[in-house]
Amino acid sequence: MGNCIQIQVPCESLYSPCQNYLGGKAGYVWKLEENLRALQNALDRLIEEKNDVERRVDLAEQQPQMRRLDQVDGWLTRVQAVQNEVVKLIGNKSEEIDKLCLCGFCSKSCKSSYRFGKLVAQNLAVVEELMQEGRFEEVAERDPDDPVDEKPNEPIIVGQQSILDKVWKCLMEEKDAGVIGLYGMGGVGKTTLLTQINNMFLDSDSDFDHVIWAVVSKELQIERIQEKIGDKIGLLNESWKTKSSEEKASDIFKNLGRKRFVLLLDDIWERVDLKQVGVPLPNIRNASKVVFTTRFIDVCSQMDVNRKFKVECLRHDEAWTLFQSKVGEDTLNSHPEIPELAEILIEECDGLPLALITIGRAMAPKKTPEEWKFAIEVLRESSFKFPGMQDNVYRLLKFSYDSLANETIRSCLLYSSLFPEDYRISKRDLIDQWVGEGFLEDKSGVQNEGYYIIGILLEACLLEEAEGNCIKMHDVIRDMALWIARDIEKEKEGYFVCAGAGLTEVPHVEDWNTVKRLSMMENQIEVLLESPTCPNLLTLFLNSNRLKLIHDDFFQVMPCLKVLNLSDNLSLTKLPSEISKLSSLQHLDLSKTAIEELPKELEVMVRLKCLNLEHTSRLYKIPRQLISKFLMLNVLRMLDCGSSSEVPEESVLFNNSELLIDELICLKSLNLLNISLKSSEVLQKFLSSQRLLNSAQSLCLQFLGRSKSLKVLSTDMKYLDKLKIMDCKYLEELKIDCVRRVQRTRRPFGFESLHVVEISSCSRLKDLTWFILAPKLNRIVVSHCAGLEEIINARKLGEFPEMTGNLIPFRILQFLELQHLPNLQSIYRTALPLLHLKEMYVYECPKLKKLPLDSNSTKEGTVLIKGQKQWWDELQWEDQATQSAFRPCFKSCW
Template sequence: MGNIFSISLSLDPIITRCSDCATGQASYICNLEDNLHALQAEVAGLKELRSDLMRRVRIAEDEQQHKRLNQVEGWLSRAETLINDADQLIVQSPQHVENLCMGGCCSTHPRSSIKFGKQIAKKLQEVKDRKENGDFSGVASKPPLPSATERPSEPTVGLESNFNKVWSCLQKEQVGIIGIYGLGGVGKTSLLSQINNKFHDTTHDYHVIWAVASQDRPIERVQDQIAKRIGLSNEGWKSIEEKAEDIFQVLCKKKFALLLDDIWEWFDLTRAGVPLPTQKNGSKVIFTTRGLDVCCQMQPNRDNNIRVECLPPGEAFKLFEEKVGSETLRMHPDICKLAETVVEECAGLPLALITIGRAMASKKTPREWEYAIEALRQSPASAFPRVGQEMYPKLKFSYDCLPDERFRSCFLYCSLYPEDDPIIKDELVDCWIGEGLLDEHTILSNAKNQGHFIIGSLIDSCLLEEGQYNDRVKMHDVIRDLALWIAGESEKEKFFVKSGVQLKEQPKAKKWEEVTRMSLMENQIENLTEILECPNLQTLFLGSNDLKVIMDDFFNFMPMLRVLDLSHNKKLEELPVGIAKLVSLEHLNLSWIGIKKLPVELKALAKLKYLNLEWTEDLEMIPQQLISSFSKLQVLKMEGCGYGCLLVLEEMEHLKYLNVLTLTFRSASEFEKASRFNKFFSCAIEQVSLLHFRDSRSLNIMALAKLQCLCGLSLWSCMDLEEVKIERNIIEGAGCFHSLRFVRVVLCNHLRDVSWVTFAPHLVVLEILECQGLEEIVSEEKLGEVAELKGNLNLFSKLKLLSLHNLPKLKTVYHHALPFPQLKEVSIMLCPMLKKLALNSNSAKGQRPVIKGAEGWWKDVEWEDESSRIAFLPSFKPCIV
């Protein structure tokens, strides 16, 4: 029994195998080897097909910038999976082949072999089917264009408010073109990139196009970038016009936003093929440029032109810290404080902060930082090579784009003035005229107009900054450094500038003979006792020093000198007779110096056109016929001069070219006598001071009201003066005080009002100081006397600065609130009874002025209503009296 049982067990696998072979699944075993060979061959073919297809796809994607078809992507994905599965089966196949027996028709493990044979047969068919479906005539197509393409950008500092302005402007249907302008390196491109990426991150219906203009062939370059962005091929284009036509046909069917970076002149959108944005098509053009003039040429609405300003101190330091690294700032306790000084020298210009910040990142000791500060104040490019290599060339593009050499020379001239000092426009233009930088004009006013036009162009180019009250300009610290760098690199412009650097002695230089302009302003130099041989020197600024002595021979070797400024040297009591050697001199500024007499030798200055003697209060003697000897004199300034103007007034009648005259009168009788010289009163007088009047309680300013060029009027210490009359025959005439811009009233203790100033329609600055009896600025009663005109007066419509100091009885500015559309600053000090400011909520609809005063006074100000109080609450800036 045992033997029989064992035999039956040993026969079971054979019986099973025979049973399987008999059931029709034997083919999976019998065909296994053939199917494996076939699968290997078919997989190799599929791999070749996949490789060929991928090559076609990559060419389409990389070279043609197309996107692969979804069906191709699906086929490749499924083919990849199929190949991986088949390869895995092939790897497993040897062990299953080893199980075959009886010539491959049976298996020692039949169930496993049948299962594996089925998998091989199925995979073989799948591979064959995949190969048959892999014949594609096209593998890719042009992708749909994204609405916006994200641009790489670093985190920005301080652009949030500008971004909000631009984005808010974009939301206005009536706004089609927006200009972004500002100094080179101030962050205009970064701001435009933020706008682009905002489009990318938000849902909108614009097709956003980024294009960068260039100074060379800007239209063609922009056209190429637009064409690429909207999917146009540039093949076959022969001209700008052909490109423009194709671009127009596409864009006129789209709502687009064209972001146009870095244009240098008016860009002709129409010629480029860009449809002009309208409220109907809803499209937008946002561009960046360095000049306001370009903005206004692109679209005249100034509200849609947004200036990017330099960073305020806090944000400037934050940007600097990002570039220099907080670790460096913590290396020594003194470094952080020194870094604040470095940031100040960069004056908020992001390009400077970034460039200098990176240069200082490796400086770990206070001494290195102290040296850097001194270098930044003297010659930044010498200590920081990257400044000369990287920053200045970028900024210099604005200089290069100025219209001609005259504009460039005028720009460079501004660097002679001390850092951070406001420059009076008229004084600057006078120096330009003296140097011969402007065209020759027979009429001085034409030359002045040209000078102011150039100043305006430099402001529009962001190379100068407008002063607060429009009479001054300022040069940004970095732009001043740029100008000095350009002058230092120039062959013909050689500057020696040591202004505002605390010099106590006359400086030294290696090559005085090369110097064309020299500025030693705002130092503490007391004596000039060494001769300077400067044969090419044309301008010499020595103002605001402590000069006591100028040796007689100091000017002996300056034959080309045309402009000499000795102003604001109160200790200088005597001019050297050697000044007569300056035979080319045209401009001589002696204002605010302590001289007691003018040397007769000045008669040798035959070319003199400009003589400024203002506030030479100690001047007691001017030689007879000296003034009349200056036969070419065009400008004579004597306001505040100690020598009485009546003594030289007759001589002035011989000055046939005199165009500008400033005078001081010390009595009403002197004023009345002078008014008989009609020639000067009608044509030349620009500034008048009435000083120390003691002989009159009432002043008739009829003569002054009719002066065509009077721009400034001051009343100083007129202690007996009670009234300045407003007479009908003054105000009925056309052009009453038409040119008057500045009025100052000081120590006129019996004046009760200054109502007459309301008849100066273009008044910009009104200062009233220490008038103990003044009760109101404008008397409604006095205006009521001319009731028919009262309703037509646009009171203070141009006023920008109102200063009221030490007026103990002042109660009102005006009985009613006024709009003050251009008011920028109100300064109220020691006016305890002044409770109403003639301001209400309507006055706040324009720009809101800064209101300076004591906190105690501000708390007691009475307002027309609560909304007016709330409107001006942010305007207050407390001051210590």
């Protein structure tokens, strides 16, 4: 064996240094190269994933109010840390691989290789775990908004603080006030109020999660409302925009269903279906709220409001404060005359905030009286030329006009501008004129159609209610209507209005051919001499002047005239014979004139639909067969004709009025009749005609001779609205026969349409028990009936329990006047619920010691009781609570 050297190494000496990693952990060493390659590949993929996520985050964060999710931000941070660690490990790769021996199964430095291999394996596991975590569906979310976004706003308008407080109370305290409506005419300040409500949430401690604002406007777009809501509650993004309206509604409902919200909807023109939008309906459970503004009161009903508030125009003192704030103290104090001139401009605005603001700003730089006087002239004569009025005011209001359902309703509105500023327009007369113009068809029920249209205009806040079954037109609305009629649609409408202008003669018109509707009412014109050539004139208002004479030729060239109003000319005694030229006339109003005779020439007016002769006290002659010529007559008003004591005995109209009744019976188109009947014979003739009974709307019975009892079948006068009984000194009883109606329908009502009753100088009447058969009475006047002892007699009621047992008298009564009734002892036997009563007037009724009142009869503070102090002090009350309740209601008149 020679030179061989034998070296012996004990086995335990070789095993000992590696025994710690050969026992299940040797893989950290012998798999080191494989793990390093896997770690490099995994890191590359992780970096690619990180880059993709960062790009998605960058794109998301470019959208308003979007920020990355915290989990995404944390993941990116962890990825960067691991990337740094892995890069460092891979940087030591060569050095650690050089330590390996025995084909990689062992290491020259076992502990060092083990530690390095372990770090590689651990980082590989972390990288793979981060790869799994990085698969995000969403990488960003909308930043949590404040519950409310502040909106720029004008200061609260003086006079609107009260409504603001009421709405805020509904939002904060009244759990059952889920839906709240603010309504009023355009320019009155509804949006300002809603904005104030929005901004009040900024400083409130309310626990609403969201206060959402959305402008709706005339063209309702459900998806636009949804996007406003979606934007506020964090749903809006590019993908959500592509969803259908139904899907958006579902998302909104799911989101808001878990939250308490306030939804503010500005400028609603029609019902917004909250369910279709996706808004959960407010209720006591979810305590959410919806507040909206609208120009139409009927929208409040369509939206099922729990509370509604009308935003009114300002009172004068409030208007002055607002105007002053826009003009400025410097301008108002720049000349002593300017404050007085400012008052005139304020009056022209009629309390409309938008007009006050517009005119106030325009006048702020004007510091001489001359400038202010010129501004007043412009505003009165051509208000649309005043700076800002056309663009800022009229165009805004015109949206309401344009939104009216059809051309008929729009024409009816414009027609209302023929009357002077602040004029109380009779609804009844206005409807008659609409029929005469042809806006409405002369058919049965046309009055109801007219009232329906008036209701639409009232609901749109384009007309306003006024006392005495009247309406009025706000000055600025009237100016807007005239602007439309005279300038925007002048070719079609042709308005020329100089009502209430102080005229003493017919004004100069450059081109009469363009005039279709001419109003010269409420002036001081005494004589009409000039004969204007008006080939296209349709309506002529000459009422409420001082007319004494109309020249024969005045109507010579008005071939198309349909409506002629000559009423309230108290000195007009005669019509010109050339009125016969008005063969197209459909409406003739001669009421409250001194006309003594209707000329025979009127017989050419075969198209006449409405003839008003009311209160023509001196009218004594109507040619025979004249009325019967008006075969198209729909409305005939003849109350108080020939009532003057100066009417001659040979009066053709009244001594032979049975003949007049015969002529009326011939009028087959007659639907509405107001008439005075002054003898029992004429009355019986009238009662014998079913057509006339069906047409009767107002009836005055006077001088009924020696008739002690009057029997009327109430069901035959189902449209009777007003009944007057006067100077019937022998009349003891009015019998109302409604038995046939009861048997047929089991309804006990008699005069179902009767609203007004006036009875005077009927000294033998003992009671008025028949009132109980007029359930809709809202005005009762009884005077100078010496024998009257009771209004409702209990014994008579007991005779017909099947008819009257369930009836409550005076259920909707608003006004009760009792005068000179020396023996009146009782109105009704017990206290009544008079919830609509506004005024009671009692004079010279010494035996009336008790009123039908208890503490629950009326709403607190809603009734005014006028009378003599002594009578009031001697009244007997149901109890002390009743006396205390009504003590503040009394006003002494003597």
